[in-house]
Amino acid sequence: MNPLLVQMQELTKEPKIAYFSMEIGIANDIPTYSGGLGVLAGDTIKSAADLKLPMVAVTLISRKGYFTQEIDERGRQIELPTLWEPAKYMALASSKVYVQIEGRDVAIQAWLYIVKSLTGGSIPIFFLDTDIEGNSPEDREVTAHLYGGDLAYRLKQEIILGIGGVKMLHELGFEIKKYHMNEGHASLLTIELLLRYKRPIEDVWDERLVWDVSRVRDICVFTTHTPVEAGHDKFSYDLVVKILGEPIPLNVLKELGGKDNLNLTLLALNLSEFVNGVAKKHGEVSQSMFPGYEISAITNGVHTYTWTCDSLKRLYDKYLPGWANEPELFVRVGRVPDDELWAAHMEAKKILIDFVNAETNAGMDYETLTIGFARRATAYKRADLIFSDIERLERNAFGKIQFVYSGKAHPKDDQGKWLIERIHVIKERLKGKIKMAYIKNYDMDKALKLVSGVDVWLNTPLRPREASGTSGMKASHNGVMNFSVLDGWWIEGHIEGFTGWAIGPSPTEKTITDNAAMDKRDADDLYTKLENIIIPMYYNDRHTWVRMMQNAIGKNAYYFNSHRMMRRYVTEAYIR
Numbered sequence: 001m002n003p004l005l006v007q008m009q010e011l012t013k014e015p016k017i018a019y020f021s022m023e024i025g026i027a028n029d030i031p032t033y034s035g036g037l038g039v040l041a042g043d044t045i046k047s048a049a050d051l052k053l054p055m056v057a058v059t060l061i062s063r064k065g066y067f068t069q070e071i072d073e074r075g076r077q078i079e080l081p082t083l084w085e086p087a088k089y090m091a092l093a094s095s096k097v098y099v100q101i102e103g104r105d106v107a108i109q110a111w112l113y114i115v116k117s118l119t120g121g122s123i124p125i126f127f128l129d130t131d132i133e134g135n136s137p138e139d140r141e142v143t144a145h146l147y148g149g150d151l152a153y154r155l156k157q158e159i160i161l162g163i164g165g166v167k168m169l170h171e172l173g174f175e176i177k178k179y180h181m182n183e184g185h186a187s188l189l190t191i192e193l194l195l196r197y198k199r200p201i202e203d204v205w206d207e208r209l210v211w212d213v214s215r216v217r218d219i220c221v222f223t224t225h226t227p228v229e230a231g232h233d234k235f236s237y238d239l240v241v242k243i244l245g246e247p248i249p250l251n252v253l254k255e256l257g258g259k260d261n262l263n264l265t266l267l268a269l270n271l272s273e274f275v276n277g278v279a280k281k282h283g284e285v286s287q288s289m290f291p292g293y294e295i296s297a298i299t300n301g302v303h304t305y306t307w308t309c310d311s312l313k314r315l316y317d318k319y320l321p322g323w324a325n326e327p328e329l330f331v332r333v334g335r336v337p338d339d340e341l342w343a344a345h346m347e348a349k350k351i352l353i354d355f356v357n358a359e360t361n362a363g364m365d366y367e368t369l370t371i372g373f374a375r376r377a378t379a380y381k382r383a384d385l386i387f388s389d390i391e392r393l394e395r396n397a398f399g400k401i402q403f404v405y406s407g408k409a410h411p412k413d414d415q416g417k418w419l420i421e422r423i424h425v426i427k428e429r430l431k432g433k434i435k436m437a438y439i440k441n442y443d444m445d446k447a448l449k450l451v452s453g454v455d456v457w458l459n460t461p462l463r464p465r466e467a468s469g470t471s472g473m474k475a476s477h478n479g480v481m482n483f484s485v486l487d488g489w490w491i492e493g494h495i496e497g498f499t500g501w502a503i504g505p506s507p508t509e510k511t512i513t514d515n516a517a518m519d520k521r522d523a524d525d526l527y528t529k530l531e532n533i534i535i536p537m538y539y540n541d542r543h544t545w546v547r548m549m550q551n552a553i554g555k556n557a558y559y560f561n562s563h564r565m566m567r568r569y570v571t572e573a574y575i576r
């Protein structure tokens with residue numbers, strides 16, 4: 001028998017939780033992710049494999065990736081397609097399914113990639129692909145560019161993911177007990193489920209009862225990631241009818257997905273029994289955005305083994321054996337001798353600094369306090385906040401700090417692109433005074449180098465825009481302290497002067513609504529702590545510094561890992 005068929009028989013043996021995500025970042029050379037959401041999905045799946053959870057994941061193949069970022073000498077971003085060969089990593093399943101797009105039958109195939117854990121657990125991921133002979137050239141492009149194209153393109157992708165995904169799992173022989181939508185992108189799957197659970201008209205006394213909403217609700221779980229209204233996918237019903245048609249009557253869809261527009265978040269909210277935000281604060285923010293729904297919070301975590309650099313892995317193996325599959329063992333990080341922790345950190349720092357110098361000729365050194373900032377380049381993340389008062393920075397930090405930056409801007413985010421240019425302008429301006437580098441084409445490998453090799457991880461989002469943030473958790477796993485605005489996960493992980501440092505007001509303080517005033521307040525606090533606490537401690541009190549590194553591990557990594565997160569999804573969302 002065909003080995004893939006044997007494998008499929010094995011994989012479909014027991015009922016599964018189906019995890020749907022528009023993007024999954026599972027490995028650096030599989031470029032089907034853009035950033036935090038996809039990497040979180042990958043970490044979720046890796047922990048599920050380690051914990052031997054019965055899960056299957058569905059995403060899109062994104063044959064041209066998100067994009068490969070080049071940056072010219074003036075800091076202008078250039079976007080190139082990321083070309084990769086799925087067949088190098090995955091096996092093509094023999095099943096095909098069809099979805100209707102603009103009245104055409106569009107064929108979908110699926111690539112199988114299996115995430116295997118050393119514990120013996122394994123999770124299949126199916127990457128959906130419309131690049132099949134027989135599909136029109138336009139339809140073949142639908143799974144090419146992650147977050148590319150216009151609204152119509154996005155809707156088509158979401159049809160492939162949600163509706164095509166459910167059909168594909170069914171076709172492959174999976175029995176699914178829960179559907180977990182990672183963000184609203186996947187929520188069209190509820191439409192396919194409504195169709196599958198439709199009651200015969202002769203069995204019901206009211207026509208509307210043919211749609212068994214409560215049965216679909218019973219098996220759906222929805223995680224929202226977006227703390228602002230504008231971030232939710234919305235489509236006009238004209239577009240919906242043109243592209244999707246009316247698989248369920250429009251009046252029924254409007255009741256579930258919104259009167260004026262199809263709001264995929266609303267659709268997911270109405271059809272999920274369990275809904276959560278990705279940090280406590282984000283749960284509250286989402287709750288106030290959607291009154292009338294019960295929104296819980298399960299704070300994100302990162303995959304401990306993936307996000308620990310080699311030198312710290314060796315150290316943890318020596319003093320905390322078993323740590324990778326039981327991050328709770330970080331509670332005993334105090335067993336690690338200070339000098340060995342510092343030496344392991346310096347090893348990671350050397351790797352980063354050598355890499356930065358090779359990439360950019362920044363001429364950085366190993367001794368200077370190194371601050372890292374890397375994430376999506378977009379306005380609310382305020383990459384340039386630390387340069388609000390350049391004279392002050394020059395005056396008080398001359399020769400005492402160096403900066404490593406990285407991050408892509410979405411091709412349509414002009415402000416994000418402008419920020420990358422601005423960082424480049426500032427870099428020129430500070431030449432000879434403060435060393436700076438911008439590492440192009442941020443990805444998972446570079447993220448690990450950065451979060452483990454810097455001394456301080458900086459994060460300056462405008463509150464409450466950071467739903468959770470996860471790169472700071474990665475830093476903690478490597479004994480790197482966070483210096484961050486109190487938003488997202490840091491509200492829960494921060495103990496001042498112990499696990500790291502806060503920037504700006506406490507979360508309970510009323511938010512200043514004037515953005516410029518907020519920038520000023522945050523920047524002042526940032527400078528004050530940098531000058532009076534962080535720089536002096538780094539150079540003059542290594543003992544306290546290393547104590548704080550231990551606390552970052554023992555308190556932050558101990559909790560903000562995806563094993564803890566998955567155990568909570570199991571007990572609160574999957575088994576109920």
Ligand SMILES: *Cc1c(COP(=O)(O)O)cnc(C)c1O
Nearest residue numbers: 035036375443444447469470471
């Ligand atoms: C972790 C990660 C992110 C998310 O970082 P945030 O700080 O949460 O925005 C984005 N991109 C890559 C490549 C990552 O590894």
